[in-house]
Amino acid sequence: MTRRYETVYIFDSALEEPAVTEKLTKFHALLTRDGKGAVSDVNHWGKRTLAYTLKKKDTGYYVVAKFEAEREVLPEYERLVKLDEGVLRYLVVQAGEEPTRPAAAPVAAEIEVEEEE
Amino acid sequence: MKRPAKTCPVCESGARVLDYKDERTLSRFLTDRGKILPSRLSGMCARHQRQAATAVKRARQLALLPYIKGYVG
Numbered sequence: 001m002t003r004r005y006e007t008v009y010i011f012d013s014a015l016e017e018p019a020v021t022e023k024l025t026k027f028h029a030l031l032t033r034d035g036k037g038a039v040s041d042v043n044h045w046g047k048r049t050l051a052y053t054l055k056k057k058d059t060g061y062y063v064v065a066k067f068e069a070e071r072e073v074l075p076e077y078e079r080l081v082k083l084d085e086g087v088l089r090y091l092v093v094q095a096g097e098e099p100t101r102p103a104a105a106p107v108a109a110e111i112e113v114e115e116e117e
Numbered sequence: 118m119k120r121p122a123k124t125c126p127v128c129e130s131g132a133r134v135l136d137y138k139d140e141r142t143l144s145r146f147l148t149d150r151g152k153i154l155p156s157r158l159s160g161m162c163a164r165h166q167r168q169a170a171t172a173v174k175r176a177r178q179l180a181l182l183p184y185i186k187g188y189v190g
Contacts, residue, residue, distance in 0.1 A: 010179065010180065050180040089178070089179065089180070093175065098134070099136035
């Protein structure tokens with residue numbers, strides 16, 4: 001049974017783009033191994049500042065990949081990603097309905113926040 | 118005195134599904150310390166409030182949003 005997933009990888013920003021692409025090829029080769037999975041969309045966000053430090057790094061190289069895969073290959077795939085020293089963090093989620101970015105940015109109702117510290 | 122019902126800002130914007138990768142939009146539903154606003158203050162409908170909560174938690178895992186804003190060290 002194939003399912004649609006989405007992975008966000010955060011690579012060490014010290015890695016150059018060819019090195020990142022090489023790692024991605026390695027990860028995705030596993031998913032498409034027996035011809036059942038397919039990687040449909042790989043989106044490089046590039047270097048971004050992290051909201052908090054990860055492994056003593058302030059920046060990370062973000063890549064978002066969408067794919068279809070047999071769920072049986074996921075544990076092996078996640079193990080491979082986890083073992084890679086160049087990946088600071090990753091997140092695999094099942095892709096649901098395609099999110100629509102709000103056209104007009106929604107405004108949180110009048111901010112009357114009583115903040116208890 | 119009954120307060121007029123607030124309408125969900127996400128429904129009004131025309132979006133059906135919130136994206137955990139869109140931290141700019143999500144940050145509108147956080148306090149200035151980075152906590153998730155209760156629906157009472159965010160004005161979101163139950164469906165979008167649940168979505169926003171999950172999305173914020175995912176964004177935090179990915180260091181797109183801080184767990185605590187202004188916390189250093």
